[in-house]
Amino acid sequence: MRALTVVPHRAGSLALTEVPDPVPGPGDLLVESIAVGVCGTDREVVSGDYGYAPPGRERLVIGHESLGRVRQAPAGSGFSPGDLVVGLVRYPDPVPCVACAHGEPDMCRNGRYTMRGLKELDGYASEMWSVETHCAVRLDSGLGETGVLLQPASVVAKAWEQIEKIGTRSWFEPRRVLVTGGGPFGMLAALLGVQRGLDVHVFDFVKSGPKPELVADLGATYHTGWIEDVMTALRPDVVVEACGAAEVFTGALSTIGPYGIVCLTGVTPGSRRITVDVGTLNREMVLENAVVIGTIDSNLRHFTAAAGALAVSNRDWLARLISRRVPLHRYADAYDRRENEVKVVLTFG
Incomplete structure (x- = not known):
């Protein structure tokens, strides 16, 4: 499948590359990408100012503001094929510290957390991705593409x-x-x-x-x-x-x-x-x-609260926050800064 990758700390390394299809574990969802949001941190990764590849790898799949549709879900997981979902970003450190042990890796005390698309874990800017069921949040299906706003929310x-x-x-x-x-x-x-x-x-x-x-x-x-x-x-x-x-x-x-x-x-x-x-x-x-x-980042509790807030929001107003939609094959355009934009989204289709 195709994925948007970089060599962290190497400007000009952004590329659409072929990577292996995800192989979900027994407790994972297999998800087909709809969109990923682009933020200032993503632009820092693309420009070579930030980012860490998974251990033993040169390239990192970027994208931490996800939106996808479930293709495959474990029985009894509470998810079903067709569900609109978003994956969490920050994962607990392996020790874990006191905060991570209590389900709050966004407040990690020792800095050994990992982050999808940013720090040692592949992100969501790929045609498909897998995510643990306990690290996924289901959205109101009526949100459609605006569900990509869940992570910043x-x-x-x-x-x-x-x-x-x-x-x-x-x-x-x-x-x-x-x-x-x-x-x-x-x-x-x-x-x-x-x-x-x-x-x-x-x-x-x-x-x-x-x-x-x-x-x-x-x-x-x-x-x-x-x-x-x-x-x-x-x-x-x-x-x-x-x-x-x-x-x-x-x-x-x-x-x-x-x-x-x-x-x-x-x-x-x-x-x-x-x-x-x-x-x-x-x-x-x-x-x-x-x-x-x-304050920075968020955990499952905050994703769930934000999902509730978006569910009762005006859908037309949310859609207007997305200033520009860029198809995957024109990926480089998504990371250009333009005046008077609110949100740029990279779309998969």
Whole structure:
């Protein structure tokens, strides 16, 4: 079968190659690919900045945002041929650490976890793939192609779970949330905020394109300009940072109000330097009982929660998050960055 592979840490190695068909074990599903999502981390792998091949192998099958249809399922597994499914990304380390032993490899304590399409495990950008039944999540069949949004939705489902757990350190009744960044994570974080009945606001740098309309159609409010001005005007109870810009992160952190929570889901490039008065920032956070947390990846619980959230969402709105669909034979186009895109998807057919 055909699969999209790279030699990790070698720029220009992306290729559509022939690999052996998957041979599912007795507890595995055999799945036919429908689509894989493309994100910034995938582009880092393609550009040679990240990625680890399986032990003893040169090439890695990429793709961690999966969507497929079950072709073969073990008897009594709860899955059936034709089911729409997504595979988990992060797997526990072999020791395992305390977090991995409790089913939370996304919180691995020793860094020996593996990740499909990223770290020592083949991903899902192949015409077929196999996955353990306990590492697969069935989707509402009506979601169709938009089911490829489940993995990023699971990451923000985890973010919201952690926000709510931290909020319960005392009385917690948030009313307003500001999401910074109008990419897939930001849009899906805003969606989950709306589903929680919050007054949702989204900040991004662009003033045109699909993002302002997507936010408006969600029932939220779109903002551009200076993050400090937006923060001062809104005084949000919660900030979900999903753009990874250093000036947005520091602007939100320095202006969060009393008992505010800032949750970081966007990764800031390490090469960007800005000046921050750390002493004043520390003083303000202490005096305001403010909290900043970072979160990345997700586990089965978050995938399941996200599947429920997508199942009750407007299907047309979800479909509009997919800005571009690229067929497998034009795979290189999927990893080009273009202005005003939200989500790019590589399709199999």
